[in-house]
Amino acid sequence: MKINLTACDLNQTGLEMYDLISELYPICRSITGNGVRETLKILQRHIPLDIREVPTGMPVFDWTVPKEWNVRDAYVKNAKGEKVIDFKKSNLHLLNYSTPIHEKIPLAQLKEHLFTLSDRPDWIPYRTSYYSENWGFCLTHRQLEALEDGEYEVYIDSSLEDGYLTYGEYFLKGETSDEILLSCHICHPSLCNDNLSGISLITFLAKHLSTLSLRYSYRFLFIPGTIGSITWLSLNEENAFQIKHGLVAAGVGDSGNLTYKKSRRGDAEIDRTVAHILKHSTRPYAIAEFSPYGYDERQFCSPGFNLPVGSLTRTPFNCYPEYHTSADNLDFVRPTALAESLDTYLAILEVLESNKKYVNTNPKCEPQLGKRGLYGAFGGKKARKRKRWRCYGFSIYRTATIAYSILPSDRNWNFL
Amino acid sequence: MKINLTACDLNQTGLEMYDLISELYPICRSITGNGVRETLKILQRHIPLDIREVPTGMPVFDWTVPKEWNVRDAYVKNAKGEKVIDFKKSNLHLLNYSTPIHEKIPLAQLKEHLFTLSDRPDWIPYRTSYYSENWGFCLTHRQLEALEDGEYEVYIDSSLEDGYLTYGEYFLKGETSDEILLSCHICHPSLCNDNLSGISLITFLAKHLSTLSLRYSYRFLFIPGTIGSITWLSLNEENAFQIKHGLVAAGVGDSGNLTYKKSRRGDAEIDRTVAHILKHSTRPYAIAEFSPYGYDERQFCSPGFNLPVGSLTRTPFNCYPEYHTSADNLDFVRPTALAESLDTYLAILEVLESNKKYVNTNPKCEPQLGKRGLYGAFGGKKARKRKRWRCYGFSIYRTATIAYSILPSDRNWNFL
């Protein structure tokens, strides 16, 4: 079956993916709180997302659902009353999960709570303090250097209280109860590639798949990183084993090469399928072994679950300087890159959907192509190779799924 | 045991192999008909071949034994009555399996039935139409260009009628009922490398082996390509599993490098043995994986049989420009190449014949070579290495066949 979009639709979809990123960009997200709720509500305009809430304090494996964090305003004023750091200008300025404070302190004391990137003096870093209560501000190094001695008014109007961890889930029922998982994280504030690109890709993927009749059921997760997947796995321990294949989407909007990080199994059907699609694409790509750093594939692949879930990104996390800084902005992601990433995800799903098991009903000697109209009228020269290949290709197997039956000569099965 | 010919005999045999090719060259063969019968009768002068006939219409797996084709004469005459294409000059001129015709037709209509090679203007292509009734002529591109407008008399005195498919079989009984299969195709008309070289090699191989006392039984098949092996397998379905190793011979007379195409199993004893012999030869060679294109190994290896049968050729089919053209003639095959191919086949058979299973009766610590006379009188320096190697080599295995026991350092076991 054909899942891929046409080139024309793909260009259009790339622009729409970018528009969604632009809309979500200003929101201050974290692993909990109203920023996540607001984000998910915007996504509900595209897909029928269920928004789920899990209460603070609930144990989830080795972890506990944290307190909910919300922030209304935050700034630092100098002695003249000028805002020298202003959360309203960029939500990255506030250390994520900062506790409330309203005090006047001297510069030296303030500096213990400031984070900059000395080697990128115009960029604001992104920092968090989820599991250790603290407060702080992130700013450009030039801002830091411009701060004069004197007293500063520090104001953070935030709350860190019992509440909920919020996540989105969309289950698209297919012919069978076997599931394909597509997951992204939704916990980063104004960061485009690391967060919003994945959200946008999964949203448009879900939107497109919901228009098709599919063999697999699809489960789309929009969850805070780490704690979100741990929470979901804890709540769905019994059913997680319905997941036959999965991909974690993140960093799919930059202009770098596509990079696939294998599942912990390393030879799962998803691993072979992605490798195949990348190999037969016309662009450079990279394939990496599983490792315990990365996104939520770490949880899905933990040995107690060991699900066949890989991660398909463009430039891997932490391998581009803009990663976790204000430079991961709306200029850093491109509609064409988003569209190409989406197209690759669709190509992968098309293989998985098509990859049924066929049984050779004629295993003794080859089939006669002539009487099936698959052979050129005149022998002795090369004949209709593509169709012959399909027929011959399968004829050398007793049973075969398409992805498995890639022949020794490693031709691209896609032309079958 | 020693199977290989001496260098002297090999030169002589190369010349005899070439002479047999020269004798068979003029005959118009096809997948059925008197050309095959005539060919097999000539081979009977060398080996006691059984000639078998299978009637038209007999179902053989997915196929049916075709009608028998015979041709007495064929030509095209121009308006002046000159023969511009003459089957008697080269049987390649006639589209193989052409139906009878005697008509006068204009050039334009004639051209629909003509085949040439525009990029090789002096060569006649070889074309067939076995399974779609038609008529036609093959000619050089220069001949085609010289044809003037006007009417042409087309004459094909052929018959396509119920009859027989004819093939040759020679069974050479050995000590055991385990069989080695050696097969070639006999369906091509005046083509030397693709057809006659294989026929000649299998004939002289059989002739030489018949003079020896052998462990294996040998089955030599001279069959029309594809339909012949399908027919043989259909008639011998029960007994095919006696075949423990097999080789399909074709294209063994050109001056290209030896090329082995593995069985579908890929790791059968025949695959390892041929790889070993080629590796320890002094000449370049190639080894290819199984694929569903090629010669009759396609049928022997079809998944319902999956016999351990590979194919040893020189330049692979379709990889030399002369393939399936009039340039695959008596100049294209060389006695020395034929002899070298034969020698390689013999070397392979020598390994298979010798490759018995040995059990190490002394598995704890190494055997004392001294008391067996296998150690040099004086220690401290290299001693009789060849014999020691044999003894040591085996001593590190509990059980071993020779071909399996090739040691990690991959020495050539032939010196054992």
Add this chain to the structure above:
Amino acid sequence: MKINLTACDLNQTGLEMYDLISELYPICRSITGNGVRETLKILQRHIPLDIREVPTGMPVFDWTVPKEWNVRDAYVKNAKGEKVIDFKKSNLHLLNYSTPIHEKIPLAQLKEHLFTLSDRPDWIPYRTSYYSENWGFCLTHRQLEALEDGEYEVYIDSSLEDGYLTYGEYFLKGETSDEILLSCHICHPSLCNDNLSGISLITFLAKHLSTLSLRYSYRFLFIPGTIGSITWLSLNEENAFQIKHGLVAAGVGDSGNLTYKKSRRGDAEIDRTVAHILKHSTRPYAIAEFSPYGYDERQFCSPGFNLPVGSLTRTPFNCYPEYHTSADNLDFVRPTALAESLDTYLAILEVLESNKKYVNTNPKCEPQLGKRGLYGAFGGKKARKRKRWRCYGFSIYRTATIAYSILPSDRNWNFL
């Protein structure tokens, strides 16, 4: 646990290892006899070695314990009564295991019993005749060329009589009864690298390990080559299977690269461990597959035992011109090379000692590093990587030994 010596101690130990070699150098050793006893007694000053004696004639697998050989003096005098070959100058001059003789013979007859190296005219070769009774002398080629015609007095005051095969064994009890075997040969006379370097390394290894509290028990063997290991295995057939890992030490004092020859199993823990240590060293090295030539690993790995015993040398035996000649002398081995070899052995043992099996008690999702103090206070940037790696690294396995748990990205586990 830490086993390795400090750099300072290592330099000192290198010098002591060299001193021991110097002390043992003059002794005339063979596979039996007083030279072996004297050698072992010197070693007893360093480690509490048990000296064991096995009587001549005892059957040991395919072999028999040979007669004991001792030599007091040997020379060849020319017609003028000058000693032209003198055992007292170098014990290599005497063919090892020479039977007694006292005769006057002409030069031509003498020459049948002389061994030289024509391509190394200043070196004395080392030759033996253990299992074929004979007598002979080894000399430099220049000595041979200087011999004038005439009668020569040949005198060998040796005895070859029923006696004992002598070997040394030191068993160091650890926490468990699982054993690590460390073995060297002690049968060569004045040869430094091939014999004395291994003896010295195993002695100092044992000396150092005896000061530590260890998980494994250690068995140190000082045995004549081939017949010694065969004898030991024959006497200890039942208990040999306590050996969980082993190394045969030889040729560890030259300045060549470290070379590991794998056990016959090829993938034993010792094989993986040595490969790992060599890979993460800063020096070039080589790893070779098992083969039936070499030192006593041949017997330990024979298929009836198949123990996980490899051999770690520097330049492999027979791969340096000085091998088995008088040039393998005190100049050929270096204290720094000895120390580096010892250090590598210790590094290997440190891994084996540490390589316990751990069970992941938290297999579902990753452990929370924060509450264990293993995560940096501020997220969003790289945190304490070494400790995190340890924790994450293990978290992706259900059970793991350290050497097995080397992660796909193949980081050096040593920093754990």
